[in-house]
Amino acid sequence: MTREQFIQQVEATQEALRRFFVALCCGDSQQADDLAQEALIKAWVSCETLREPAKFRAWIFRIAYNTFISSQRSQPTLSSLDDSEAADTPSDYTADNAFNYQALYSALDALPPKERSSVLLFYMEGYSIKEIVELTGSSEAAVKQHLSRGRIHLRALLSNP
Amino acid sequence: MDDNKKLQELFKGFNPRLGSSSDAFMATLQRNMAAVESIRAQCETIKRRSRRAVVLAAAAGFVAGVVMTLLFPYISAFIAGITITLPQLNIASLTFDPSITTWAIVAATSIVAALTTYDLASSALRPAPAR
Numbered sequence: 001m002t003r004e005q006f007i008q009q010v011e012a013t014q015e016a017l018r019r020f021f022v023a024l025c026c027g028d029s030q031q032a033d034d035l036a037q038e039a040l041i042k043a044w045v046s047c048e049t050l051r052e053p054a055k056f057r058a059w060i061f062r063i064a065y066n067t068f069i070s071s072q073r074s075q076p077t078l079s080s081l082d083d084s085e086a087a088d089t090p091s092d093y094t095a096d097n098a099f100n101y102q103a104l105y106s107a108l109d110a111l112p113p114k115e116r117s118s119v120l121l122f123y124m125e126g127y128s129i130k131e132i133v134e135l136t137g138s139s140e141a142a143v144k145q146h147l148s149r150g151r152i153h154l155r156a157l158l159s160n161p
Numbered sequence: 162m163d164d165n166k167k168l169q170e171l172f173k174g175f176n177p178r179l180g181s182s183s184d185a186f187m188a189t190l191q192r193n194m195a196a197v198e199s200i201r202a203q204c205e206t207i208k209r210r211s212r213r214a215v216v217l218a219a220a221a222g223f224v225a226g227v228v229m230t231l232l233f234p235y236i237s238a239f240i241a242g243i244t245i246t247l248p249q250l251n252i253a254s255l256t257f258d259p260s261i262t263t264w265a266i267v268a269a270t271s272i273v274a275a276l277t278t279y280d281l282a283s284s285a286l287r288p289a290p291a292r
Binding site for chain 1: 164165167168169171172175176177178179180181183186187189190191193194197
């Protein structure tokens with residue numbers, strides 16, 4: 001794939017990819033853009049491995065998923081913070097000026113990264129379970145479990161904000 | 162099933178706000194890609210230079226080995242002459258074989274020639290410092 005072809009493909013998918021990252025980062029659009037850049041550079045470096053250019057979108061989302069999971073592994077979680085510390089922490093949600101999805105972002109933030117990714121790939125991006133299996137490299141049973149747990153968690157979190 | 166439908170409805174209108182315009186994002190991406198390409202090109206150049214230095218070192222080692230092998234009878238005779246002029250080293254000369262010493266000298270000279278050529282070639286092929 002030439003540089004021009006790569007850029008052309010990225011131009012067609014970058015908005016969807018960035019929105020996916022914003023949702024994964026629970027509204028932190030700056031972190032989302034950084035992760036999107038990182039994922040796209042990884043894709044550019046390894047674009048010789050892409051056999052079928054028609055599957056560019058699925059391929060780029062696979063790299064995006066892996067980039068997000070790696071970033072989550074290298075970041076310390078906030079679960080160890082107590083309530084007073086958490087109250088002093090600037091909220092990531094302020095990054096999204098619209099504040100329209102604050103409840104949803106808050107609920108997504110409470111989900112484990114793999115559960116969050118599966119829910120967003122299924123409901124936001126419209127991928128089927130089979131496609132999510134290919135994309136994430138998890139088993140079908142694991143993806144179904146992530147979706148099922150994600151549904152239960154989201155219902156609980158959205159009904160009791 | 163009900164949860165599924167509710168979530169589908171919830172995500173239907175979900176359109177997260179982006180942090181920057183598409184143009185700004187693509188411009189940053191192209192800058193990052195250019196930086197990656199520049200690093201890739203530098204790595205390629207270093208690899209090519211290193212390969213050239215290895216080839217030169219191998220050639221120098223081979224030539225030194227051939228020359229020393231052709232000189233083998235003279236070197237061997239010279240070493241044998243040294244042992245004859247040292248009669249007090251009787252114990253040592255019992256097991257002393259001039260041809261082994263000569264082969265060791267041939268090998269050492271070839272290795273030293275190869276390593277020196279590699280060092281010289283590496284420094285001569287080094288790129289000029291950036292200004």
